[in-house]
Amino acid sequence: MTEKNCFHCGDSCQNEIVNFDDKLFCCHGCKTVYEIFYENDLGSYYDLQSTPGATPKDIVGKYEFLEQPNIIEKLTEFNDGSIQIVTLYIPHIHCSSCIWILENLSKLNPNINASQVNFGKKQVRVTYKTSNCSLKDVVLLLSSIGYEPYISLEDYKTGKTTINRSLVYKVAIAGFAFGNVMFLSFPEYFEVGEFWLEQYKHLFRWLMFFFSLPVVFYAGWDYFISAYKGLRSKILNIDVPIALGIAVLFIRSSVEIILNIGSGFFDSLTGLVFFLLLGKFFQQKTYQFLSFERDYKSYFPIAVTKIDAEGKESPIQVYDIQKGDRLLIRNEELIPVDGILMYGNASIDYSFVTGESETVIKNSGDKLFAGGKQTTGVIEVEVLHTVEQSYLTQLWSNDVFNQTEAKSFTTLTNVISKRFTIGVLSIAIISTAYWLLVDASKALNVFTSVLIIACPCAIALAAPFTLGNVLSIFGKLKFYLKNATVIEQLASIDTLIFDKTGTITSSLKNKVVYEGETLSNSEEILLKNTLRGSNHPLSRSLYNLLDTHNIVTLNHFEEHLGYGIEARYLNNSIKVGSSKFVGKMETSTVLDTSVFISANNQYKGKFVFHSSYRKGLSKLFNKLKKHFDLVILSGDNEGERDNLKRLLPSKTKLIFNQKPNDKLEYIKYHQSEGAKVLMMGDGLNDAGALAQSDVGIALSENVNVFSPACDAILEASKFNKLYDYIKASKAAIKIIKWSFLLSLLYNSIGLYYAVTGQLAPVIAAILMPLSSISVVVFTTISTNWYCRKLK
Template sequence: MNQDNCFHCGDVCDSDPIFYNEKKFCCNGCKTVYEIFSENDLTCYYDLEVSPGATPKDIEGKYDFLSQENIIEKLTEFNDGKTQIVTLYIPHIHCSSCIWILENLNKLNSGISSSQVNFGKKQVRVTYHTNTTSLKETVCLLSNIGYEPYISLDDFKTGRKQVNRSLIYKLGIAGFAFGNVMFLSFPEYFEVGEFWLEKYKHLFRWLMFFFSLPVVFYAGQDYFISAFKGLRKKLLNIDVPIALGIAVLFLRSSVDIIFDLGSGFFDSLTGLVFFLLLGKFFQQKTYSFLSFERDYKSYFPIAITKIKDGHETPIQVYDIKKGDRLLIRNEELIPADGILISGNAQIDYSFVTGESKTVNKQSGDKLFAGGKQTSGLIEMEALKSVEQSYLTQLWSHDVFNQNKEEHFTTLTNTISKRFTITILSIAIIATSYWLSADASKALNVFTSVLIIACPCAIALAAPFTLGNLLRIFGKMKFYVKNATVIEQLANINTIIFDKTGTITSNKKSTATYEGDILSSSEELLLKNTLRGSNHPLSRALYNILEEHQIITLNHFEEHLGKGIEASYNNEHIKIGSASFVGAKETSVLETNVHISSNNYYKGKFTFYNSYRRGLSKLFNELKKDYDLAILSGDNAGELENLKKLLPSKTKLIFNQKPDDKLEYIKYHQSEGAKVLMVGDGLNDAGALAQSNVGVALSENVNVFSPACDAILDASKFSQLFQFIKASKQAITIIKWSFILSLIYNCIGIYFAVTGQLAPVIAAILMPLSSISIVVFTTVSTNFLGRKLRKKG
């Protein structure tokens, strides 16, 4: 680094620099930031990138308005009085150093519990405790270390980014310069006489030089910046060849006119940048038009129970309106901000804050979207509609990610790993040849090879293919968390199913009761206890029993894998396995739900399972390519029925607790299995998290498990094989895209290496190849989607 530059921000120091710890700073602000980092053992920030910081601005008194409660309420997305969460737009985020320091804010302020950076949106999501810090202190801290947030008070929103029109401005300047340079080049093109050539050619050439300056140093600057940052980190990104081509053309052309060797290649240079930017503009517009992420989020899968005129109706969360009365069962997610009306609310906000401590709420208290009810059933009134992107953000919260992608290399990374260095090698070898054969063609060859072989098509193939498939799957009620899951789904070789609520249907189950007659008060308590549970057998029995008056329970507790218990006035009830309610185990192989009242055994409900439509066909489709197993927490009562329904090689394992299922999957993974687990999302959370791909089956309940990678609507269960097959076909589409891109590159490189391709033509062909790949992947995945819908 230049010794005259500031150690923190890299700006040139004036005549009166500030020295501290043998380092030079341009102002007290930069020195203060360095002191903060030093005191908190964070000086390795400067090891990631030389002078990565920004000069902090004078902020004294600037953020006093952030102490006002009404503004805090508007700006924060979560605020329970003890913990607040805010998402701030930080314009200065630009490199790995920024990400590193912004995700270590807790070391600068102990009141901040976590901070996560969204690099693409230049946002940081900060969670902090209000008893030790505040929104104002958090924003001031960010400003003091050179990351001042942009906050719009016009609409009380943070992170509101103004429309970025820089690409349009650069495209306009490059187009203007290209047109004028072409016009000024006409006399030389056509050699139109001594008057023009001798009298004005030097003027025209210098005019072309000046027109090229804003093109190279403004319109094309992004390519140089990206290439420079990559090289500084010892990475060869896809902008290195482009930046090299532009630089070589400009330098060679400048030398030509300075020493009067010729008119240079300013027409090719300005045309090259113009068509590169035009291609980027069309790619940007195409991607925005398809809008995969937005469309995907609009189909988010959770259902919720709405209460209207005493009737309970399941609705999709995006149908929730302000004022709707909602029923939230045990282990269900609160989908929208609201007011608690009735019930014992024990809310777990770990989805939002990352901390699993539950919070007690009383009637009239505010409830925040993303909290999970953990103690029975509550009723609430929605204060606003659901924000789909917010729910998706909760689903993808880093706290719950086991980072299954850590040891998974995507197809794009595998193929394009050494692409740039290969192209550079070809360009250097070809240029070396032409320098000895025909030096006049060497520059064109070097530039054309670098431009025509740009791997943009390779970079776009996977995002467009998998992004479009995410949208298609969402429309068909198969909701996949991200594009990487589709690649992992295509690689599985083992599929494990839960039984109750997964391969069996709650809606069609029937049951008979055997035991002492239940009193009316016991029936009332039984019905209302089942009402608060989301276990498949609880939902099935609740639907079978007659309607009863709705009461608010004094106590409710659900023991995963065992049963539920509740009390009302002096009555106490237990519902679940025989051992849980204190009954003797029977040798009869049946699916039973036992009941005890006030510690006295009353009897049992025996279930006759109704298996999902298309179960046998699905398993027969899967058996050819996958190892199949069923892990059930029930006893072996359905063993004989399942043997008749399912292929002979299907493994049937019963009496499995949640931990047993997890260990079973872990063992098979150690043997090389790539496991897909299909479960109900409640008892199977551990197994879903352990598997390579975890799919939770949803049947009109709001069981929102962060452990799952995808949620499948129960009505589409029989299409699971088609979804897996489509994932494999999507990978095939990506591979074909790579092949097409390789063909483009081979043909283009041939013409470039042999000196038959001008750089400006290469610049036109490069975006056209990228756009053709986008069209190919979009058309192919849409065709794939139509095939899926026909089979559905």
């Protein structure tokens, strides 16, 4: 049997093959999308990129709520009655074909005026006429061509987010002023008493003065604010000497040109601010396609279907759901509140919550928790708690999520700056005192010179450039950090805590062991063919693990939702599914997941699924055990305890049956004992722990899908490199320390001129950029050299 791949989505055609227009499709959904595109002359979709599409999902009734005016009002960014503009997040956007088709939406629906894609953010901005088209029509059109937008509770909020571009403006202004001031001050560097120069130098000086005004009072103003805040809370942060330097530079230069005694230091002043802001800009690398701030709102739907007393269905906004309401949850819909299953076969996928991809079967009367996704058919649920009071969402009422400021963390730069500031101030005072005795006229000159030359430009640049560079190197290696401070925190970690399911176990592959009577060849063929027809995740993984056999057409096939599959071929019948379904009355004490098999009504055996651990897990833990305390904190039962004990170093602590809040408290307790904790998790149930820990890393199989709020996102394939990343962070800290030394060297050269009262503007103008540039070059080269080994 040769594998045939779908022309539209690229999946292998396993269940059925649809032949159309000489092309193969894996299902009718894919074929329909192909037809839509060809009928509308959009066939180049398949030329730009092969198999770019996604199978459209069944969405009947899912978007009824988009007809409600108040929801439309919240979702659209522009609405004047005849034209609406909406920005939709579409996770499937991944290639140039996607951009092309989405920007040609107007060909599919003439009421759409324009559509524009932002590839980085995976968003499409659609403008449409409301006379013949509605938001619902747009969403349904997108869904029908396989680009289903993701509309979550997070989109349902008032006030549009504005992008803060002020740093760009500031860098631009500082750079602009720096360039112009350099031009204007250049003639005076050579101090030639030339006629024309003498004639116009006042004009030049005043121009420089005006250029530096926006630099001091706009671009560099943040340093004054930050220094003031630092002083008020009695911290000598790095911005104190910087603000002092800027102020002294500006005042002395202004006084010099007003009294006509010199050309001032406007070149150094603007250069200083420009370089400092460049450092800030460089450090501020952001990953557009990632979000580190997600909470349950990004997962939950805006509205679900409510069934009222007369049995009428109507959409209801999630926040309006009351206790006792009856909700209708369709296939592939998320359950937004805790409730009791009243009707239907529930097969709930809690992978958002726990990281466990296997579905859980529930019977009517069972309690369902918010955050689960229904995977088979329609169910009805009676509400037990409102959204905010549900089991999972309660977690977000914890204080950890209400801290507005980042966790108080003193960066290395601020530690150094305290001593540095005290040192500089004492040198300034001692040298001024000396000159007051020797030559009082020079005293003020020396005092200001010391403060100017000691302005810690290079020190302030060392950390941003080192960390910014490491940040982008990590990004290339699929380890995405929220900001540069995370690197410093990562370097100080001493305790590592891991979630189990989905974090140290892989959700992709499952290990299967068969226990029971050996199956005959004909039974194996039958089993394989039976599984072929089922879409249940367990059937799919079992199907992929079995040897390939001939395809036979079954005489009888029936899937009993939540129980199992029954099939017959010639004289043989087979049952695959739960123990009860197969007829094996086993009071199971084993905590593993099993699939039971019976042939011709006779129990044969079972396939036991073991969670398989990530590659390189024990190797990683053995490397880590020398340097860190290791803990496994799992929400699951103890079924895997013995397995884990065998795999992991003996000193690893194993703690099971932890509720989301228990995990958070566990970390809090260890932090109160002075531990610096790194938490690694993946599901929403780890969200509290990730927020509480010093460094919270979310492990993700696919970084484009959602992950809870965290400090860093690590791609699952790089899990075994964790130790290398921590080592690299430590190296980065060492590099910063070395560059501090380097910049101190420059400072002491400058101080020699300053203390002896010989500081000319040209020396300051040379030393300042030279020290900054050499620090930048040093940090860039050394971080690159070190991180070379990472790959």
